[in-house]
Amino acid sequence: AKPKQVTYGNRGMTLEEDINETNLYYLAQGKAVIHKKPTPVQIVDVLYPSRSAAVIKEAYFKQPSTTDYNGVFKGRYIDFEAKETKNSTSFPLKNFHEHQITHMEDVYKHDGITFVLLRFSATEEVFLLPFPSLHAYWKRMLDGGRKSITKEEIERDGTRIRLGLHPRVDYLKIVQELYF
């Protein structure tokens, strides 16, 4: 009998959900301590009802000044951002904010490990692209060049992450190969 094909495709999970699951796995396995930062919110009005929890009645989303994920792996500082696109031939740079690039540049200068995880959602491919490559394409855009990174460039400069069931996106395997 033909074995049932294992497919991880079209599970309807976002990259963020996959990474959160992966980080929980890493924590439980004692591999690393990496957390997603809370969404930054500007709180304007809070109600303190007696006998119950404080309720935030008015607040606004703030632009994050850093990346979403950071933590420690074998004593080293890890810092990354995760983004997905529905495009299939290139990754738009408008997905990044300038202060995120600046933050990653700072981390890079301080010898932290910093990169982006890029997912092409149509094909569910995930790549780890080290910050220096991202930075080079960002500068190309600032110099008047294209506003995206082609898939070929990502395949050449980045590393594809094999998807699994548990953990779903084993990015530390690639970090181990590239940075240690």
Next chain:
Amino acid sequence: AKPKQVTYGNRGMTLEEDINETNLYYLAQGKAVIHKKPTPVQIVDVLYPSRSAAVIKEAYFKQPSTTDYNGVFKGRYIDFEAKETKNSTSFPLKNFHEHQITHMEDVYKHDGITFVLLRFSATEEVFLLPFPSLHAYWKRMLDGGRKSITKEEIERDGTRIRLGLHPRVDYLKIVQELYF
């Protein structure tokens, strides 16, 4: 003429404000990249008015699952919590949540640099106490012992941080001495 005495006392700044200023100084000076994490909020209801920013209409404060501050210093991962007390002879351990202790324990196991900054607000003294000491006193409490760390214990096991104007709380000076 008697020189005007420089005093940093009673400036009415919270420890958090002092640390945020210090972290901005470190970033500007290229010393380290350390940020406070946003306050975690559970968002329940969001209004999306046309032509203006989304308004969060109902949200609740969540218990943080990690410490408040983390980042990178000379490639190493730094992770700490800052607390103050109005007590003058001891520091109450109820200021810490169990999951913060667990998080610091995880970071410690992964060879990250983790500690607490403790301020006695009456005297404006700030101490850096490495995690293993905090952990020992936490376990003493769990074993039925006292629910606080005495000031003498903090003076013995921790390191006093000299306060300044800029940066206000130069904790990385102590980190450099203790961990490098």
